[in-house]
Amino acid sequence: MEVDGRPTVALQRALYGHQTAIFWAHFFDKLGLRLVLSPPTNAHISQMGIESVMAETCYPVKVSYGHVRELMGKTAYLFLPTIINMQTPVDKEAGFYCPMSQSNSYMMRAAFATDPDRTLTPVVHFKYDPETLGLEIWEQIGPKLRKGKAEVRKAVYHALERQDQFKKELIRKGLEIFQEVKAFEPVLLVTGRPYNLYDERLNLRLGQNLAKLGLVALPMDFIDSSAVDLSDFPSMYWGLGAQILRTAKYTVAHENYFGLHLTNFSCGADSFIEHFYKHIMGDDPYLILELDEHSAVAGVMTRLEAYKNVIENSMQKLRNCGGMPKEKSDWRIEYFGKY
Ligand code: SF4
DSSP states (O other), X not given: OEEXXXXXXXXXXXXXXXXXHHHHHHHXXXXXXXXXXXXXXXXXXXHHHHHHOSSOOOHHHHHHHHHHHHHTTSSSEEEOOEEEEOOOSSTTSOOBOOHHHHTHHHHXXXXXXXXXXXXXXXXXXXXXXXXXXXXXXXXXXXXXXXXXXXXXXXXXXXXXXXXXXXHHHHHHHHHHXXXXXXXXXXXXXXXXXXXXXXXXXXXXXXXXXXXXXXOEEEEGGGSOOTTSOOTTSTTOXXXXXXXXXXXXXXXXXXXXXXXXXXXXXXXXXXXXXXXXXXXXXXXXXXXXXXXXXXXXXXXXXXXXXXXXXXXXHHHHHHHHTOSOXXXXXXGGGGGGTXX
């Protein structure tokens, strides 16, 4: 219940947990508490999730049941926030999380009859300015944790700064990798959601398998796509959907970059976003991997090997044309002045 004399707060290493853990770790640390994450997804957690789920959902939501069940009763507090939206590069974008992620807290409380005195369930809008965000969080958890308004406000500013530093570090690392790429070496830009991209059970060790095939690949968070214009998708409702489409545009603007989109069966958001992704990719090769609890590494490898052949053929054509891979000079390039 305590680590180093600090009360512990449990956060699931699933869904929004992957994207916001840095923020919450620093937020609670500043308040004198200690954030504890569930272990990386393993067979046991996956199975517990599948057994606990109360209605048919996508695999990431099933897995989140397993993570929360794993954490039950092990910490002073269980943290089940309802995160409504995320920061967006353009202010007028909605930046919503998918409803299955937004409603996760309610699903967990219903499934596991959590103790209200030991469960923190704030509704959080990351698109709010820091002052409003601080007030929003304080109103909902400040009294329970016996923390004052000013203390919570300070913790929010501190956590936002640390999260921003972390994002910048990812992009710096991405640039470093791009600089090491040789001429005519293809690069895969992998889109998806953090709970797929960074969970080796959900993505079936995609990163390791691409490396085994000798392919350089970068997840979308390592690319600064914030300057990519998305005004031709004015109603893009989802924050991560917008990031996926921006990365797709960034991909097609470079001749030696190739798209790989990671998704899940039963993903409502991607039933729309995949169409937009394909539209942006146009005639360029791309691979969409749709996985769930029944998928196996062997099947994924077959598809990756086939895609590698397609990529090699494309690169061969490029070599035959002479010259170096470059940014394409079609209509899309106007969006990429910064690059
Ligand atoms: S975006 Fe798709 S995969 Fe993610 S929680 Fe929503 S439905 Fe599931």
